[in-house]
Amino acid sequence: MKLLDVWHKLRGASGFDGGVVLDMHKQTAASPIVDCPLPSVLIHPLKQHIGASCKSLVHVGDTVLRGQKIGKSQGYISAPVHAGTSGRVVRIEEHTVPHPSGLGMPCIFIEADGEDRAVAVGPKLHHWSMEEPAVLRERVRLAGITGLGGAGFPTYVKLLKDQRSPIHTVIINGIECEPWLTHDHRMLCEQSDTMVQGLMLLLHMVGAKRGVIAIEDNKPDAIAAMQEAIEAWYAASEHQKALKLSVQALPTRYPQGSEKQLIQAITGHEVPAGKLPMHIGVLCQNVGSTYAIYQAVTHGHALTERVITVSGDALPKPANMRVRLGTPMRFVFAQCGLEVFDDIQIIHGGPMMGERLKNAEAPVVKATTGLLAMQRDVLLAEHQVEEPCIRCGHCSDVCPVRLVPNLMADFSRQGDFEKAEEYQLFDCIECGCCSNVCPSHIPLVHYFRYGKGQLAQIRKEKSFAEASRQRSEQRAGRMEQEKSEKAARRSRVRAQAKPAVTEDKDA
Amino acid sequence: MESIIYAVLALGGLALLAGITLAIATRVFHVEGNPIADQVDALLPQTQCGQCGYPGCRPYADAVAGDEAEVNHCVPGGERTMLAIAELMGVEPKEVEEEATQPMVAFVREDECIGCTLCIKACPVDAIIGAPKHYHTVIADHCTGCNLCLEPCPVDCIDMLIKPELLEHWSWPLPNTQRAQQGRERRSQHEAA
Numbered sequence: 001m002k003l004l005d006v007w008h009k010l011r012g013a014s015g016f017d018g019g020v021v022l023d024m025h026k027q028t029a030a031s032p033i034v035d036c037p038l039p040s041v042l043i044h045p046l047k048q049h050i051g052a053s054c055k056s057l058v059h060v061g062d063t064v065l066r067g068q069k070i071g072k073s074q075g076y077i078s079a080p081v082h083a084g085t086s087g088r089v090v091r092i093e094e095h096t097v098p099h100p101s102g103l104g105m106p107c108i109f110i111e112a113d114g115e116d117r118a119v120a121v122g123p124k125l126h127h128w129s130m131e132e133p134a135v136l137r138e139r140v141r142l143a144g145i146t147g148l149g150g151a152g153f154p155t156y157v158k159l160l161k162d163q164r165s166p167i168h169t170v171i172i173n174g175i176e177c178e179p180w181l182t183h184d185h186r187m188l189c190e191q192s193d194t195m196v197q198g199l200m201l202l203l204h205m206v207g208a209k210r211g212v213i214a215i216e217d218n219k220p221d222a223i224a225a226m227q228e229a230i231e232a233w234y235a236a237s238e239h240q241k242a243l244k245l246s247v248q249a250l251p252t253r254y255p256q257g258s259e260k261q262l263i264q265a266i267t268g269h270e271v272p273a274g275k276l277p278m279h280i281g282v283l284c285q286n287v288g289s290t291y292a293i294y295q296a297v298t299h300g301h302a303l304t305e306r307v308i309t310v311s312g313d314a315l316p317k318p319a320n321m322r323v324r325l326g327t328p329m330r331f332v333f334a335q336c337g338l339e340v341f342d343d344i345q346i347i348h349g350g351p352m353m354g355e356r357l358k359n360a361e362a363p364v365v366k367a368t369t370g371l372l373a374m375q376r377d378v379l380l381a382e383h384q385v386e387e388p389c390i391r392c393g394h395c396s397d398v399c400p401v402r403l404v405p406n407l408m409a410d411f412s413r414q415g416d417f418e419k420a421e422e423y424q425l426f427d428c429i430e431c432g433c434c435s436n437v438c439p440s441h442i443p444l445v446h447y448f449r450y451g452k453g454q455l456a457q458i459r460k461e462k463s464f465a466e467a468s469r470q471r472s473e474q475r476a477g478r479m480e481q482e483k484s485e486k487a488a489r490r491s492r493v494r495a496q497a498k499p500a501v502t503e504d505k506d507a
Numbered sequence: 508m509e510s511i512i513y514a515v516l517a518l519g520g521l522a523l524l525a526g527i528t529l530a531i532a533t534r535v536f537h538v539e540g541n542p543i544a545d546q547v548d549a550l551l552p553q554t555q556c557g558q559c560g561y562p563g564c565r566p567y568a569d570a571v572a573g574d575e576a577e578v579n580h581c582v583p584g585g586e587r588t589m590l591a592i593a594e595l596m597g598v599e600p601k602e603v604e605e606e607a608t609q610p611m612v613a614f615v616r617e618d619e620c621i622g623c624t625l626c627i628k629a630c631p632v633d634a635i636i637g638a639p640k641h642y643h644t645v646i647a648d649h650c651t652g653c654n655l656c657l658e659p660c661p662v663d664c665i666d667m668l669i670k671p672e673l674l675e676h677w678s679w680p681l682p683n684t685q686r687a688q689q690g691r692e693r694r695s696q697h698e699a700a
Contacts, residue, residue, distance in 0.1 A: 101677040386684035413681070413690040446682040453678025460676075461552065468553035468651055471632040472563065 015265035018400040019253040020433045022352075024218060028182045028311055033190060033320045036335055038116065042084040042326030043363035044070060044108045045097045049146040050153050051077035056108060062089045066118040067302040069144075070108050079154040079366075080144040082302040083110055084326040086117040098329075098348040098365055102358035110326070120300030128297050133161045133205045136297055143296035144303045144366075148288030149173060149257070150349050152367035155289055158278065159205050167206040168281045171266055172199055172290055174215040174222065175250070175257035178350025181370045183307040184287040186320045188215065188222035191291060192229035196245070198290035200233075201297060203243060206283050211245045212266055218252045254352065255431040259284045261400050273427050288369075303366060310336050312372035314344045323364050329371055330360040338373055345379050347372040352432040387440035395434035395444060401427050405434035409444045412451030417458065420451045428452075543595075544572035550591045551581055555631030556653030558582040558605075563631060571596065579603050583652070610670045611652035617642040619664035626656035626665060 047053040054071030064070060064083040071081030090111045094104040121142045125131055141156035161167075172195065176184040188195060199211045213230075215223050226247045233245070248266060255261055260271045263282050271277050277284055285293070288306055295301040304325055311318035316337035323332060329346065333339070347354040348362070349369050364371075395405035403424055411420035425448060434444040548568035559580035561567040570576035571592060578592040579601040586603055593600040615626070615635070622640040634650045637643030645656075645665075656665050681687050 097674070099674060099677075100679070101674060103672065103674045103677055105674050386682070386686040388686070413687055415691070442686075443682045443684065446679065447687075449679035450681050457678055464651075465551065465553040467649070468555065468632045469548070469564070471634075471649065472553065472555050475631065475633050 015250075015268060016253075016256065016261040016400055017264075017402055018398045018433060019255060019261075020398050020436055021252065022179050022254050022436070024252075025179045025311075025313075026182050026185070026218070027180070028309055028318045028320050029185055029219070031182075031186070031318070031320055033183070033186050033307055033322055036321040036323040036327060036332060038085055038112055038114075038324060039327050039331040040112055041090070041328075042087075042110045042112065042324060043095055043328060044081050044084065044110065044326045045095070045363065045365060046071045046081060046106050046108070048081060048152060048325075048365040048367060049079045050151065051075060051079070053105075054078065054081050056092055056106070058089045058092075058108060060089055060092060063087070063113075064089060064110060066116055067121060067304055068119050069121075069142075069302070070110075073144075077154055077157060079146045079156075080142070081108075082121075082144050082304055083108075084304045084324045085110065085112045086115050087112040096359065096362045098355060098357060098362045098368060100355040100357070107363070118301075121296065121302045122300045124300055125297050128201055129204055133159075133207070136201070136205050137161075139297055139300075140293055143292070143301065145289060145292045145296060146303075146366045147286055148292060148306055148366065148369070149259075149286035150353065150367055150369045152365075155285070155293065158276075158283060158285075159202070159293075160278065161205065161207050162278070165278050166281060167208045167278060167283050169210045169212060169267060169283070170199060170202045170206065170208045171262060171282060171284045172202075172211070172213045172287060173257060173259070173262055173284055174213055174219075174226075174287045175262060176219075176287075177216065177252070177254045177257035178352055178354075178369070180311045180372055181309045181350050182311075183309045183320050183370065185219050185222050187287045187291060187307055188213075188219070189225050192225040193232075194291060194294055195226065195287065196229045196233045197298075198294035199245065200243070201294055202283065202285060202290065208283065209243055211243065213245075213247045214262055214266055215247060215249055216252045216256060217249045223247055223249050255400055255429070255433065258400065258429055258431060260429070273424070306364075306366065306368070308332075308364065308368055309370040310372075311370065312347070312374045313378065314338070314373040314375050323368075325366060326363045328361065328363050329357075332364060332371060333360060333373060341373075343376045345374045345376045347374060352436070353430060386442050389440055389442060392439060394437045394439065398433040398437050400431060400433065401429060403428060405444045405448075406442075408451070409442060409447040412447040412454075415454075417451050417455045420448075421455060425451055425455070541569065541572050544569045546595055547571050547592055550584075550588055550595065552584045552588060552651075553632075554583045554651035554653045556583060556651065556655065577601060611654075611667045612647050612650045612670050613645045613652065613654075613656055614647075614666045614668050615643050615645055616664045616666065617644065619662055621662055621664075623661060625659040625661065629655050629659045631655060 046056060052075035054073055057072050058064060058070045065086045066083060068083045069080050070083050073080045087110045089108060091109040092106060095107040096102055096104045122139055128136060137156050137159045140159060145155040146152045147155055174184050174188050203211050213226050230245050230247060250256060250265055256265060259277060263277055263284060264270050267282060269280050271280055292303050305322055306325065307320060307322050309320050310332055319336055341360055346357045346360055348357050349355060351372060389406050399405055408420050408423050408425055428448050430445050430448060432445050438444060548565055551564040551568060553564050555563045559567045561570055567576060571578060578596060578598060579589050581588050582605045589603050590600055620642045622642060624639050626643060627635045627637060631653060632649060632651055634646045635643055635656060654667060
């Protein structure tokens with residue numbers, strides 16, 4: 001292990017495989033978080049997380065309060081949706097959501113009444129250290145919190161205190177390795193005390209002893225702020241020395257903010273393919289999620305707002321903003337001085353892993369980390385002409401999951417999806433390092449997404465065919481049975497009728 | 508003379524032994540049904556639509572396995588299914604006669620339905636529910652779009668609708684670069700040849 005560390009130091013790399021160093025464009029790193037005003041209508045999609053879609057609990061014309069549950073979760077991996085402000089439900093209909101397809105899903109439209117009256121999901125729990133972890137976990141579930149780092153996985157699922165896989169380390173992910181984005185950076189600087197409290201809360205919930213706040217070394221002010229906050233906490237609470245809190249500064253390298261890569265960089269252990277961090281005893285939470293969890297537990301606040309970065313080379317006034325969930329993107333951009341979207345590409349999330357959107361009509365959702373307005377011609381200059389692969393192997397060097405991107409892309413391009421899967425297509429985290437370094441401008445990640453989509457399609461068709469086959473076999477069996485029953489009944493009737501006939505004849 | 512007897516005995520003994528072994532093996536490793544027909548059946552889309560000229564997917568699979576039918580009769584399966592069956596059967600791929608249409612789903616106009624249950628009886632996959640003299644309806648998630656319910660309906664109250672494009676079913680298209688198109692064309696030419 002030691003030797004490996006030395007090797008990483010020599011290479012100037014962090015403790016995970018591959019990765020690239022990007023131009024960071026962190027223009028908003030010094031701009032304090034400002035509140036985005038409340039728009040007249042909020043749009044709440046009924047699915048803003050990974051997992052099952054929600055069911056609407058309200059009807060058109062209903063009045064709702066901020067934090068009131070309007071979408072009921074349907075399943076274990078799911079998160080409820082709450083109203084962003086007080087007002088009236090004016091419409092429930094399909095509306096475009098932040099998704100590369102531009103397709104829509106059912107959304108609840110709330111017309112704000114301007115009073116912004118709120119309702120809590122439960123009583124305030126300032127003495128949370130006295131509460132059972134299960135009670136706190138239920139609170140996080142009720143508050144509808146999902147991972148605010150972009151993936152949108154329901155947070156309460158991860159906060160399980162399980163005897164079989166006890167968690168020893170909690171990591172707060174303040175890496176923010178995507179270029180342009182700075183909202184986590186600002187949260188660390190401005191809410192450092194809350195972050196420490198949030199980390200304590202997480203340690204209590206999962207029963208862990210070690211807490212790490214991971215920050216990349218391009219944010220020295222955040223590192224200093226957090227160190228100060230932890231020292232202040234150590235000075236204030238003498239009795240809790242059993243807990244080990246620390247700030248870990250990591251060399252700047254993309255995609256260090258990816259959960260599994262960060263865990264590898266900090267603990268030196270890899271999360272096995274198809275397993276979750278909890279299986280190796282680690283819980284990783286994003287800065288924004290930690291803040292939301294703390295607010296939900298101590299104040300009973302449902303997740304109705306989040307901090308995002310609004311930036312990009314086509315935006316006049318970039319900013320870090322606290323935005324109410326459901327705010328239309330057009331409204332957010334208008335606050336930053338952008339009203340006309342000709343020749344501008346909007347990106348939802350960061351430039352590496354974010355989605356290109358077709359228009360600015362979609363609302364801000366739980367998974368929105370940033371909104372970028374980019375000059376379309378600059379952005380799309382890359383990957384316009386795809387040259388043949390020259391087998392330089394650069395993509396394999398930078399792949400953080402140690403895959404062979406060029407071969408996987410070839411197989412996907414040629415429609416040989418099973419072969420691509422053999423090369424572990426589904427372990428790809430779509431970080432975009434390979435596309436970024438490819439000298440032939442091959443859009444590798446796009447090929448992987450295409451391949452994954454086709455495989456999912458094939459699988460879905462297979463399982464549908466299997467279900468249809470079973471139903472048709474059951475039907476055939478049932479008809480057979482009905483037929484034989486009918487025949488049996490007929491022969492029975494005939495058998496009963498026959499003697500009667502003969503008797504008649506005799507008589 | 509003696510050597511001939513030995514040779515005959517030895518060979519005869521071996522033959523007997525082999526025969527007994529084979530007889531036991533057929534009992535021990537006995538397979539119910541026709542395994543090739545099962546494999547073909549697994550490749551078919553199970554719409555049970557009868558467009559292949561057989562009363563369902565299983566009968567068509569039996570026919571293909573028995574070399575009675577060509578591999579290209581499955582219309583909803585399209586090219587992908589045809590190629591898979593051709594590979595399994597070790598025969599030359601043949602073009603599918605009819606282009607597969609868009610995925611469809613049946614829809615009962617409920618206020619016109621008279622509750623005659625004829626469509627329920629016609630549905631090969633039990634995707635229509637209802638009772639006599641009550642409205643019937645189609646379980647859209649189970650409907651294979653086979654059209655078999657249209658003909659029996661005495662009041663023509665069943666429509667075939669194009670399946671709506673849902674966000675959950677969307678998947679990324681092939682990258683729109685020249686090379687991607689070329690690769691796909693070359694592949695399809697290779698498969699057709």
